Amino acid sequence: IHELGLGDKLAWLESKVGLYHGGTIWSFSTPMDLIRFKPLSMLQRLRVGWWTFVLQKTRNWRKFEDITAKDWLVQHMGAEAYRVIWEPLLRGKFGDYYDKVSMTWIWGKIYLRVASRGKGLQKERLGYPMGSFGEVFDVLGERVSQQGGEVHISAGVNRILVEDNSALGLEVQLPDSEPESRNYDAVIATTPSYIFTRLVSNLPDDYRDKLVNVQYLSAVLLILVMDRPLTDKYWISIADHNLPFVGIIEHTNMIDRSLYGGHHIVYLTNYPSRESELYQKSAEELMDELTPHLRRLNPDFELSWILEYHHHKVDGAQPIIGTNYSQRIPDHRTPIKNLYLANTTQIYPEDRGTNYSVRMGRQVARMVLEDAGEAVD
Structure with missing residues (x-):
């Protein structure tokens, strides 16, 4: 973030963590x-x-x-x-x-x-870019363009072009355009493993097995924009089978609500499978199912507190980390020359996280340069 000139916007903030159990929100920091x-x-x-x-x-x-x-x-x-x-x-x-x-x-x-955490019994502190991650992505895209690169949003990739066991480029489809082939020196795929196997068809069986044997869960989010706070906690883990969500992140209990028009932002999170009933529900159905349970966390809660809501689903959000997982992680360098894979299944022993993704991105970029015979600092 310092390389992008946004280091002064990175704030380290104390988080307030809670655990909901037995009808009570317990502080758990x-x-x-x-x-x-x-x-x-x-x-x-x-x-x-x-x-x-x-x-x-x-x-x-x-x-x-x-x-x-x-x-x-x-x-x-x-x-x-x-x-x-x-x-x-x-x-x-x-x-x-x-x-x-x-x-x-x-x-x-x-x-x-x-x-x-600091020394002693200090509470957890989390880093957050005060201009939002959106600003980080926008500035990163600008830097790529300034150095002669191109950033395409909402562009489809139909397949990875491979010849003589070497990646040559991509078949892409830009918005409102026909599919076209584009040649590249190297290809780095960041898709979930099961998507990657659809993009390249001639992977060796031993490498493909590591990809297809990974189980994923999806993320389903209901984001509430409210006129007042729901709780006084930033993050509440739900230790109660009877509540239909696993976590509540009240973003504006860590980030000043003045940055969001004075509103309060609350995330209700779940990690279902794609086959689950919860995953199939619409935004309206989720609102009907989830919001009545908010009164268990705040008995005063009323639906009128919610000014608007947003529904998001992300597939391949959480890989299942089983025993002896390190033995099943696919290499970043795939068996196909000039083709690299970098996704969340390869972040280990840590769990998914922006900082670990950045670290992995640097590692794979270094591999690409080394394999191309370029000097690496």
């Missing part, structure tokens, strides 16, 4: 919040706190690869802590795959988030 979490006995709270501390101090993620999160958490933090805290969160994030997820995923959530 610091060790002291855990001590106050009454749904667990004091002994159980101390047990969860100790093993969370151990995870924070454990650098070697590989020791967690061959055990599921369910098994490790039950063994170390106890069955009751797993039932109250962890199982609802895993179910919400991974659906029917909740008991297949590797403990490495939980390790990443705990160990890597500590880096955003």
Whole structure:
């Protein structure tokens, strides 16, 4: 972001995290919040706190690869802590795959988030570009154009052109245009793995197997524009099977609402499969199903607080991270010369995140330059 000249707009802000359980929103940002979490006995709270501390101090993620999160958490933090805290969160994030997820995923959530805290018992701090990510993308596009590149929005890619096991370019279809072939020195695909297999047909079986055997969940978001706050928390994880969403992100409890016309912005999040009933619902149907439950978080809530709403669906949003996942990650360099793959299945042991995507982009760009015989700083 500093390279784009937007470093002065990056703010590090304290987040207020909560956990909804048993009809109550519990603060869940610091060790002291855990001590106050009454749904667990004091002994159980101390047990969860100790093993969370151990995870924070454990650098070697590989020791967690061959055990599921369910098994490790039950063994170390106890069955009751797993039932109250962890199982609802895993179910919400991974659906029917909740008991297949590797403990490495939980390790990443705990160990890597500590880096955003200061010393002692300080709360988590998150970085956000105050001009929005939209400004970051716009400026990045301008820089690409200034250096002779082209950025095409809403352009279709029908297939990757391959000859003699070497990528030659793309068959593309720009808006209101016929398909055309374009030659390129190298191709970097950032699509989900199952899309990538449709774009190139002659991948070797061993590489293709790593792509087709990845399971994904989609993201379904309902974004509410409101005239007042819903809660006082930025992020609330839902540990309750009876609520039809897994998280509430109240964006304007971290970012000043004056940047959004004085309105309050609330995200209701879900990670369903594409075959699920929730995924198939329209925006209006989601509003009817989800919003009545908001009164459980704020008994004063009224539909009249909502000024407008927006519905978004993203396929291939969350890959399922199973045990021994590192053995199934496809290489960035595909078996086809000059063809590279960079997607969320290759971010590991970390979970998806903008900073990790930027890191991966740099790694793959370096590979392209090295393979082309270019000097790399």
